[in-house]
Amino acid sequence: MSFTRRAFVKTVGVGSAAFMAARRSAWAELLQAPAPARAPRPLLLHNNENPLGPGEAVLEAVRSALGQGGPAGRYPWDDVTQLHQAIADRFGVSPENVVTGCGSTQILREAVQIFTSPVKPLVAGQLTYEECAGYADLVGTPVRAIPLDRSLKLDLEAMADAARGAGVAFVNNPNNPTATLLSGDAMDAFIERVHTAAPDAVVLIDEAYHDYVTDPSHRTQIPRAVKDPRLVVARTFSKAHGMAGMRVGYAIGHPDTIKRLAWEGPNALNVAGIVAATASIKDEARLRRESARNMEARKFTLDWFSRAGFGGTDSQTNFIFVDIKRPAKGFRDACREQGVLVSRDFPPLEKSYMRISIGTLDEMKRAVDVFGNVLGVKAKAA
């Protein structure tokens, strides 16, 4: 393979600046082209996604970032630093208070990895988001699963009682799948009780649905987490920010705790998600619009069920948890046949409860027709 440099440059134009420039402008063009129409698909009311996605400003940020000359091909370390700064700015904390992950699921599992062990159990609700308990099973951490109280809320009293000797007490607030909220005061009292009963345990609060809460008794625990080395708050861009596909979550806490929590490092974060999250965290107005939009569609759907004779919990999220008075499985299968996907089983409540994610109001109007058919009611829908 012998050739001269001069001959090489002439024949292999592929490395030339002109080629690169052409390639970049070709990208810029195509990144601006409208997306072609796609085939219809079922209504996706099964994974608590935001039906509107991330919004134009965020996509524009991705578009221009990726159009600028190929950071998609580069490891995104620099961009992670910017994202940490943007999150820190949003909450008035410093970047050392922030860790990001490939979705908040990565952070939840890191917390279990770092703060629990075969002799330091995980305390969690019996019906709550399952990432922590699932990972605990993998690594051999015992799980103390505490049943919900009668109103289908996490039983904070019983969880605090179970916290002695634990490594992590996990509270999902509001809780998936029950959609219920625990007040700021109740959470404060819980954190203090756990700290007293189990001085080494870390309280991990998953506020994935924070931006959808409309109950004024709610308070985020972020301000406290910044100061308290045994309290961590996890958040995600997957819900109200509309970025489930982008895979970015974060946690905020005391620098010492955050440092330990970053066990797997930023390797799993992708550049499109980082850029999108950095843009989205600044857009408070959009979050408020999304919350209002969700509240309207949520109320419409709960009202429909209520008129049809089915009660649900007081949802503070973008999904509802409804007593459909029959096994979830039959309902789910029948809805699927009619083009609506709803949630999986949530034992021990799978004999009568169903979780339904809230889409757009239009989608929910279509969905309740299907629910009416399946439940055999002709509810006097609005």
Add this chain to the structure above:
Amino acid sequence: MPVSRRSFLHALSPAPAGPSSAFVAARGREAHAAEGASAPARRSAGVLLLDSNENPLGPGRAAMEALTRAFVDAGRYPTNARPSTADLREAIAHRVSVRPENVALGAGSWELLRSAVRLHASSARHLVTAAPTFEQPEKMAEQLGIGVRRVPVDKDGRIDLEATAQAARWAGLIFFCNPNNPTSTVHPARAVTEFVTRVRKESPDTAILIDEAYHDYVTDPGYATAVPLALEHPNVVVTRTLSKAYGMAGMRIGYAVGQPRAIENFNRWGITFNQNSLAVAAAVASLGDPAHIDAERARNTEARAFTTRFFQDLGCRVMDSQANFLFVETGRPAREFKEACARRGILVGRAFPPLDKSHARVSIGTVDEMQRAGVVIAEVLGAGRPVPAAASSPSRPPR
């Protein structure tokens, strides 16, 4: 090794404006030598990135088109997006000629290397790796308190398969990087098969992970993928990545190929939803366009030959590169070389002990970039001015 890993971490961690602990944990010493006071940020204008073995051109056109089309699904989990993670598994299976149940996805192959350590090594069963090689597996082992045996590469930078096989008795996992990062060398198919057969016989419970991150850049006709071995043996797994020839390092997609049982284990241990929906679309499109990988291999092969000749003309021995980077005997500490280059706007690879006193790793960019880099590198190496490769003087022996 003058600076132990621990003291290195220690020295870095308190700096408030410096990289976060997450960075240090993830990248180890990688790139950090370049992030001293004198180094420019990786993404500043005009800085040449020859430090991370990326494809300088990024993803191909088909990938970018697909990524744009996928914007409508940015709000959907990657299992719901169109294409979905299931489609990606199928596309990979098709490309590698296996079935989807032979394929596990990772957020980069990084994630799969870490899972492999968890799955196969333990405090009772050590990890066998090379020195130097890609360090993610040993980093994971250290984090988990698992013993590590490092087998030095031979004088040509090749992984010492004989010594590795000997170190494998009672081992949980062998990490075998082929081509090897940072030494860039490859073992031919026959040697790989013999090695696997021998280990399977002498230490049947030892798993073997063959990391083929640079597979698409290999031009040595004796090389072949170990995917058939992974299909044949229950504890042999091959990992690949779309970060290198596919030009998608920012998108974080890697995969493992193996028997369905092994693959299920990777899936169990993987990060839940470890793929980005846009990246999935880009990857599916990219995998359906093998011609652009052939073009990328050709482009890299030429730039590699050019850069190899350049270093040889400076009197530096270069290991036989089968990847998109060179391992060069500069005859001076990697750190010094790296810092000198960084001051002049070129980031090159970090120190790789035990060859950190004499060798440097330089990733291969475009020919234009390598020409620019050549001017600086020649200066740094004290040649005064670049020696044009065209004036090809015969290679001198290494200093």
